[in-house]
Amino acid sequence: MSTADGATSWRRSPGGLVTALAPVMRAYDGAWVGWTGSPDDAPAPFSTDDMDLVAVPMSAEEIALYYEGFSNATLWPLYHDVIVQPEYHREWWDAYRAVNRRFAVAAASVAAQNAVVFIQDYQLQLVPQLLRELRPDLKIGFFLHIPFPPTELFAQLPWRRQILEGLLGADLVGFQRAGAASNFESLAETFTSAVLRDDALVLEDGREVLARAFPISIQVEEVARLAEDPEVQQRAATIREEVGSPQHILLGVDRLDYTKGIGHRFKAFGELLAEGSVTPDEAVLVQVATPSRERVEAYQTLRDEIELQVGRINGDYGRIGHPAVHYLHSSYDRTELVALLLAADVMVVTPLRDGMNLVAKEYVSARSDLRGALVLSEFAGAADELGDGAFLVNPHDIDGLKRTMLTAMRLDPAEAEQRMKLLRDHVTSHDVSRWATEILTALRAI
Numbered sequence: 001m002s003t004a005d006g007a008t009s010w011r012r013s014p015g016g017l018v019t020a021l022a023p024v025m026r027a028y029d030g031a032w033v034g035w036t037g038s039p040d041d042a043p044a045p046f047s048t049d050d051m052d053l054v055a056v057p058m059s060a061e062e063i064a065l066y067y068e069g070f071s072n073a074t075l076w077p078l079y080h081d082v083i084v085q086p087e088y089h090r091e092w093w094d095a096y097r098a099v100n101r102r103f104a105v106a107a108a109s110v111a112a113q114n115a116v117v118f119i120q121d122y123q124l125q126l127v128p129q130l131l132r133e134l135r136p137d138l139k140i141g142f143f144l145h146i147p148f149p150p151t152e153l154f155a156q157l158p159w160r161r162q163i164l165e166g167l168l169g170a171d172l173v174g175f176q177r178a179g180a181a182s183n184f185e186s187l188a189e190t191f192t193s194a195v196l197r198d199d200a201l202v203l204e205d206g207r208e209v210l211a212r213a214f215p216i217s218i219q220v221e222e223v224a225r226l227a228e229d230p231e232v233q234q235r236a237a238t239i240r241e242e243v244g245s246p247q248h249i250l251l252g253v254d255r256l257d258y259t260k261g262i263g264h265r266f267k268a269f270g271e272l273l274a275e276g277s278v279t280p281d282e283a284v285l286v287q288v289a290t291p292s293r294e295r296v297e298a299y300q301t302l303r304d305e306i307e308l309q310v311g312r313i314n315g316d317y318g319r320i321g322h323p324a325v326h327y328l329h330s331s332y333d334r335t336e337l338v339a340l341l342l343a344a345d346v347m348v349v350t351p352l353r354d355g356m357n358l359v360a361k362e363y364v365s366a367r368s369d370l371r372g373a374l375v376l377s378e379f380a381g382a383a384d385e386l387g388d389g390a391f392l393v394n395p396h397d398i399d400g401l402k403r404t405m406l407t408a409m410r411l412d413p414a415e416a417e418q419r420m421k422l423l424r425d426h427v428t429s430h431d432v433s434r435w436a437t438e439i440l441t442a443l444r445a446i
């Protein structure tokens, strides 16, 4: 973006992928090949924030067809259980192929001989194969940050074989959950000539591809350090006062995305208020809903629905100066975010489907005071790791969600402490640097 004096400064894009990978890139000293976020923008390679960046340009039309279209209105809903109907357009697919090719060419031109290239996420699934054709010397890893769907859903995709073959260009394909890796293996066996033998997919030319789960994490230290900062703790105390010092602050922090189950959360909370199970004086729900993909239609509809729900609940149960739901549609810096995590008694993470959910791990990392409770959807990747200490829920089961939210609010401090210890034992010993070491070691060992 341009600053007031006409110079250029860089702002990192929101979401889990960049949060997880920035520290890894700094530690490994590699080049990050990516899109700047604006149309037709291709500055020469540059360094910022301790990272070497190589920009790949994209036109406004490609952003519409490749990014908003095929990536976010075809693949994203298809890979997230078809919560919203995916759209299949041949023009979008053509743009997806063209942009993937451009990324492959860019990576091929900056990678050293025999280098490791690590490709990230659903927008670039054709790059492994394209890059291998250009540079057979490279070691190629791929990581999918979002879920990988079962055959029944993936089979809808008109270009299912091409996507699978694209991914099979990698030596190692990493997923968040073991179930996703086995979905990929059985799809590859069904729709390509690959055969599963001794845990590896064997291709016609004899090359082997490994598919495995590597659950991603966060930089635990960064969140923990902020949470120990007296100013941040003071800010958390101020937030509690500002929302009226209720007994229970429930918190949701999500991109405003239909996968996140924000509406289910509001429905449950609204019903708890309606029945009098909690009063607006006892409990408030703070919902940070980060603006996201605002040019995609499904996101505009979602925003309207969510804001209608907030208005209804506040209209029915709020009083002057005391809304029942504090709804914040904006981005925050890390300090304010951690202050919110510290202010919350119950963190409510209720996605209908989520690759991992880093916010759940951030909450745990912030709570060295061993207080607070985590309500976590079983449909988030994080449920595989945090099931012992969190309260797992099926967000579609509104009665179950209500019961679980109440249990979490009424949790006895000794049990809260015990649960938070279990959560912290796992998260603090599995941070993103461990993830990076494990996946890159597995890749190098091939």
Ligand code: ADP
Binding pocket: 014, 015, 016, 017, 019, 253, 254, 255, 288, 289, 290, 330, 331, 332, 333, 334, 337, 356, 357, 358, 359, 360, 362
């Ligand atoms: P996703 O990758 O689908 O957005 P995750 O929960 O895995 O979901 O990651 C979201 C990341 O974005 C977290 O690191 C979280 O702290 C951050 N984040 C979410 N909302 C905001 C916000 N309003 N301001 C700043 N950072 C945010």
